[in-house]
Amino acid sequence: MQEIINADSVPDVVVQRLPLYVRVLSHFASAGIEVISSEQLGAHLQMTPAQIRKDLSYFGRFGKQGRGYDVGNLAVRLRSILGLDSQWNAVLIGVGRLGRAVVSYPGFEPEGFRIVAVFDADERLVGHEVGSMRVQKLTELEQTVTERDIKIGIVTVPAMYAQEVINQLVRAGVKAILNYAPIPPVVPPDVRVQGVDPVLALQSMTFYLKN
Amino acid sequence: MQEIINADSVPDVVVQRLPLYVRVLSHFASAGIEVISSEQLGAHLQMTPAQIRKDLSYFGRFGKQGRGYDVGNLAVRLRSILGLDSQWNAVLIGVGRLGRAVVSYPGFEPEGFRIVAVFDADERLVGHEVGSMRVQKLTELEQTVTERDIKIGIVTVPAMYAQEVINQLVRAGVKAILNYAPIPPVVPPDVRVQGVDPVLALQSMTFYLKN
DNA sequence: GTTTGTGAAGGATTTCACAGCA
DNA sequence: TGCTGTGAAATCCTTCACAAAC
Numbered sequence: 289m290q291e292i293i294n295a296d297s298v299p300d301v302v303v304q305r306l307p308l309y310v311r312v313l314s315h316f317a318s319a320g321i322e323v324i325s326s327e328q329l330g331a332h333l334q335m336t337p338a339q340i341r342k343d344l345s346y347f348g349r350f351g352k353q354g355r356g357y358d359v360g361n362l363a364v365r366l367r368s369i370l371g372l373d374s375q376w377n378a379v380l381i382g383v384g385r386l387g388r389a390v391v392s393y394p395g396f397e398p399e400g401f402r403i404v405a406v407f408d409a410d411e412r413l414v415g416h417e418v419g420s421m422r423v424q425k426l427t428e429l430e431q432t433v434t435e436r437d438i439k440i441g442i443v444t445v446p447a448m449y450a451q452e453v454i455n456q457l458v459r460a461g462v463k464a465i466l467n468y469a470p471i472p473p474v475v476p477p478d479v480r481v482q483g484v485d486p487v488l489a490l491q492s493m494t495f496y497l498k499n
Numbered sequence: 500m501q502e503i504i505n506a507d508s509v510p511d512v513v514v515q516r517l518p519l520y521v522r523v524l525s526h527f528a529s530a531g532i533e534v535i536s537s538e539q540l541g542a543h544l545q546m547t548p549a550q551i552r553k554d555l556s557y558f559g560r561f562g563k564q565g566r567g568y569d570v571g572n573l574a575v576r577l578r579s580i581l582g583l584d585s586q587w588n589a590v591l592i593g594v595g596r597l598g599r600a601v602v603s604y605p606g607f608e609p610e611g612f613r614i615v616a617v618f619d620a621d622e623r624l625v626g627h628e629v630g631s632m633r634v635q636k637l638t639e640l641e642q643t644v645t646e647r648d649i650k651i652g653i654v655t656v657p658a659m660y661a662q663e664v665i666n667q668l669v670r671a672g673v674k675a676i677l678n679y680a681p682i683p684p685v686v687p688p689d690v691r692v693q694g695v696d697p698v699l700a701l702q703s704m705t706f707y708l709k710n
Numbered sequence: 711g712t713t714t715g716t717g718a719a720g721g722a723t724t725t726c727a728c729a730g731c732a
Numbered sequence: 733t734g735c736t737g738t739g740a741a742a743t744c745c746t747t748c749a750c751a752a753a754c
Contacts, residue, residue, distance in 0.1 A: 295707055299745070307702035308683055315682075325713060333683050337713090338747055345715055353753040354712045370702055371709030389600040390697075395681060399698050439708050440701065464704040466697060470606060471526075472519055472544050480707055482700035486601075486677060487610050489693035490651065491518035491581055493675040496506055496691055497650050498582030510723070536735065548735090549725055556737055564731045565734045714753080724743070731736080 291347070291369045298346045305343055306370055308333060313363040325356035377404040377438050379429065379462070381453050382445030383418045384408075386468060390444050391419040403442065405432050409449065426456065433460040442466045454481075502558070502580045509557045516554055517581055519544060524574040536567035588615045588649050590640070590673070592664050593656035594629045595619075597679060601655050602630040614653065616643050620660065637667065644671040653677045665692075 295303075312332050316324055326337035333340075344350055344362075347369050351357045367373050380387060380403045391403055407424050408414060416423050424432065432438065441457035443450055443465060450469030457465055458479055465481045467473050470488075473481050506514075523543050527535055537548035544551075555561055555573075558580050562568045578584050591598060591614045602614055618635050619625060627634050635643065643649070652668040654661055654676060661680030668676055669690055676692045678684050681699075684692050 301745070303706045304699075304703045306706070307699045310702070311681065311699075312683065327713080332685075334685060336747065338749095339745090341713090341715060342746075349715065351714050353714045355754065356713065369706065371705040372702060374709075376701070376705060376708075385603070385605075386600075389597075392596070393697070394596075395698050396701075399702065401698070401701055440704070464701075464708055466700055466704075470522065472523060474543075474545060480704045482704055484695060484697050484700060486604070486695050487606050487612070488518045488522075489677055489695060490587070490607075490612055490675075491521070491583060491610065492515045493651070493677075493691045493693055494582040494587060495514050495517070495580065497587075497675055498585075512723070538735085547725065549727095550723090552735090552737060553724075560737065562736050564736045566732070567735065712754085714751105716750095716752105717748105719748070720746080722743100722745070724741100726741070727739100729736105729738095732734090 291365075293347060293369060302343045302346055303370075306366055307372075309340070309343075310363055310366045310370065310372065313359050313366070317359050317363060322359055323356045324359050326351075328356075372400055375400050375402060376440055377402050377436060378440035378442055378466075379403070379405045379407065379433060379438055379457075380442040380444060381407045381426070381429070381457070382443065382449075383413055383416075383423050384444065384446070387444035388418055390442060390468065391421075401440070404436065404438070409445075409453075426453075429456055430460040433457075433462060439463045440466065442468070444468045447471050502576075504558060504580060513554045513557055514581075517577055520551070520554075521574055521577045521581065521583065524570050524577070528570045528574060533570055534567045535570050537562075539567075583611055586611050586613060587651055588613050588647060589651035589653055589677075590614070590616045590618065590644060590649055590668075591653040591655060592618045592637070592640070592668070593654065593660075594624055594627075594634050595655065595657070598655035599629055601653060601679065602632075612651070615647065615649070620656075620664075637664075640667055641671040644668075644673060650674045651677065653679070655679045658682050 326340045329340050330337040350362050350365060383406050405424060406418050406421050407426050407429055409426050413423050414425050441462040443453055445453050447469050450471045454465060454473050458475055463479055467481055467483045470485060475481050537551045540551050541548040561573050561576060594617050616635060617629050617632050618637050618640055620637050624634050625636050652673040654664055656664050658680050661682045665676060665684050669686055674690055678692055678694045681696060686692050
C-alpha cells in the first residue's frame, strides 16, 4: 500500500508528530487495546484531541464517529504514510567514541533503520571492524551511496569536520542527515537535517531553571 | 550579572533558539570576528535576519545601528540570560549501555553541565564504578537531589521503566529532565522535559524521502 | 449517546518595512 | 550609508464548536 500525499501540503510540525502517534499506537496495540479515541491519545501525549484529529485529517479519514480509531489499522496506515513499512539503509561517518555508540545503539534496527556502511577520515581506523562492518575510506563514500541507493547519512564526527562531511554526504546524493555534531549545518533545500543535540536541549531548559 | 526576564513573556520557540545563537557567536569569536550583523548570523544559521533581531529584542537591545552586534558581548549576555554562566549539576538514572555512553560523553562538561551522581534499579550494578562515580540505589535519589540542590535529571533507562523513573525524579524535586527513553513522558507543568530521540528524528525524515 | 472530521475563529510566530540612530 | 529595533501585516498553527456518522 503506497500512500500518495503531497508533502508540501502538510505542515512540517504535523509530520514531526506522526512518529509519536505511531509509537503510542504500538504501545496500546501491545497492551491489547483495539480501539482508541482522540481523547485517550491526547491524554497519553499531553496534547489536545482536536490537534490529533486535525493532524490525522491531513492524510485521510481513519476514524469512526462515536467509536474512535482502530489501533492496529491506524498504526499501519501511519507507518505507510511515513514510509516506515520498508527498510532504510544508512551510512555513518565518524567511528570515534560517539560513532561506535551510535552503531551499537539497539534502537534503530527494530524500527527498520540499518547502518550498512561506516566511514572515517582517520587512516588508522580504516580497515578496522566496527559493529561487524569494515571501516571504509571517505573517498569510497560516493560509490557506496550510489551503488546501494542510500538516502540517509549519520554524522558522528567532531564539530570541526562536521560541515565538510555533510557537504560530502550531500554531494554523494544523500537526502536526509542525522547530525550528532554540535554545529548548525548548512544544506541545500532538498536535503533534510535533524540534529541530535543533548547540550542544546539542556541549554534551553536552564533558562526556566535559573531563578 | 543576573538578568531579570519574565520567562512567560518570551515564546518558547525563541528560548529554544538562543543556545544556537550562543554557539554560533562562540564560533565567530574564536575565529577572531568582533562584530557581526543579523544578516551574517542568519546566513550561518539558515534563518532570516529579521527573526534573529526580533528574537533578541525580547531580551534587550544589544546591537548598534549601522554596525551590528559585538560578538563577545552578545555571547556573554545571552549566556547570562540562559543561566549558562554558572555550573549545573545533574543526576543520571540508568547505567546500562546508553547511560554509560552518556556519562562519558565529553560534550557536557565544557558547557557547564556535570553529572554528579548516577543511579540504577539493578542491584547488581549498585556499588560499581561508572565514570568515577559509585552507582547508587534509587532509594537514595531523593536525598541526593535535595542535599546537592540538583535541578536536572537525565533518564537513560529502558522504555518500560522510563515513566516510573521520571515520576521519581519529579517527586525528588528535579525541574528539568533530559529524556533518552523512547516514550512521550508525562510530567507536571512546572517540570520541563526535552527528549533526545534519534529514531523519531529519522522517522519524520523518511516521510520526505519516500517517493 | 459518543466521537469524528472540519470550517471558522483565535492565537502564535514570522516576515515586512521603515523610522531612527551610529 | 548601513544596520538595528519594532509596530504592523502576513502567515502559520492550534483550538473551538458543531454537523454528520455510527
